[in-house]
Amino acid sequence: MAVKERLLQRHIITDASCQFCGVGETVIHSLLDCVIAMEIWNLSEYKDLLNDVPRLNFVELWSWLCRKVDASVLCAIAALMWAAWKGRNMMVYQGERLNGVLLAVGFARLVQDYNTYAEKVLLPPSIHGPAAATVTTVKKSFGTTLKITEAMAVRYGVMLAGRLGYNSIEVETDAVNVVAALKSSKSGVSPI
Numbered sequence: 001m002a003v004k005e006r007l008l009q010r011h012i013i014t015d016a017s018c019q020f021c022g023v024g025e026t027v028i029h030s031l032l033d034c035v036i037a038m039e040i041w042n043l044s045e046y047k048d049l050l051n052d053v054p055r056l057n058f059v060e061l062w063s064w065l066c067r068k069v070d071a072s073v074l075c076a077i078a079a080l081m082w083a084a085w086k087g088r089n090m091m092v093y094q095g096e097r098l099n100g101v102l103l104a105v106g107f108a109r110l111v112q113d114y115n116t117y118a119e120k121v122l123l124p125p126s127i128h129g130p131a132a133a134t135v136t137t138v139k140k141s142f143g144t145t146l147k148i149t150e151a152m153a154v155r156y157g158v159m160l161a162g163r164l165g166y167n168s169i170e171v172e173t174d175a176v177n178v179v180a181a182l183k184s185s186k187s188g189v190s191p192i
């Protein structure tokens with residue numbers, strides 16, 4: 001996630017402060033503690049749970065949640081985090097202040113609809129499924145590069161959206177070289 005802490009580490013910006021709160025913008029801050037995120041969590045049933053999560057980094061936070069709650073709750077929390085990130089991006093890049101609760105309801109419904117649809121039509125997504133196999137094959141063929149893995153993840157997401165009937169989607173990635181390759185529309189020897 002391209003939060004300011006990461007952008008500073010990559011020397012893309014010189015100030016890692018959240019432009020809304022003034023504190024350092026980390027992944028945890030943008031997903032749990034920033035303006036839109038607070039709006040979402042304060043009215044959610046997970047408020048108390050999230051008060052107890054370890055906040056050192058996202059991996060620790062998510063691992064802790066995996067031990068504490070079942071898959072359906074994890075899925076709901078992920079949807080609300082996704083909504084918080086979307087709300088943050090709308091404020092940062094579009095200057096648009098969305099209602100956090102409405103945003104959260106929309107994302108929760110989207111995930112619920114997807115799960116209902118997936119149960120009926122699709123095989124459950126699995127890290128051992130075809131996508132993972134494809135990524136492994138590509139890694140073997142072209143060497144393990146982050147660029148290829150990121151491109152395969154984008155490809156899988158686009159194909160999944162197509163299967164679900166979406167004809168207009170937004171893809172978020174911080175892999176600039178993958179975006180450049182996709183936009184160039186040129187064919188060549190690059191595995192992307």
Ligand SMILES: [Zn+2]
Pocket residue numbers: 018019020021022029033034035
């Ligand atoms: Zn903030």
